[in-house]
Amino acid sequence: MSADCAECARLDREKEAARKSGDLSKVTDCDVLLRRHPHHSKGRALAGKGRA
Numbered sequence: 291m292s293a294d295c296a297e298c299a300r301l302d303r304e305k306e307a308a309r310k311s312g313d314l315s316k317v318t319d320c321d322v323l324l325r326r327h328p329h330h331s332k333g334r335a336l337a338g339k340g341r342a
């Protein structure tokens with residue numbers, strides 16, 4: 291898994307660290323945050339700016 295943005299890279303490292311320390315709730319948290327990152331989604335399907 292390659293993280294293109296610094297934010298995702300940080301979250302990924304945090305997730306790895308959390309998993310190694312057995313903090314599964316934090317692992318899930320990081321996973322959610324990673325999935326919520328819209329700026330580098332495949333195919334950039336979200337074309338509407340400011341659309342909630």
Ligand SMILES: [Zn+2]
Binds near residue numbers: 295297327329330
């Ligand atoms: Zn990102």
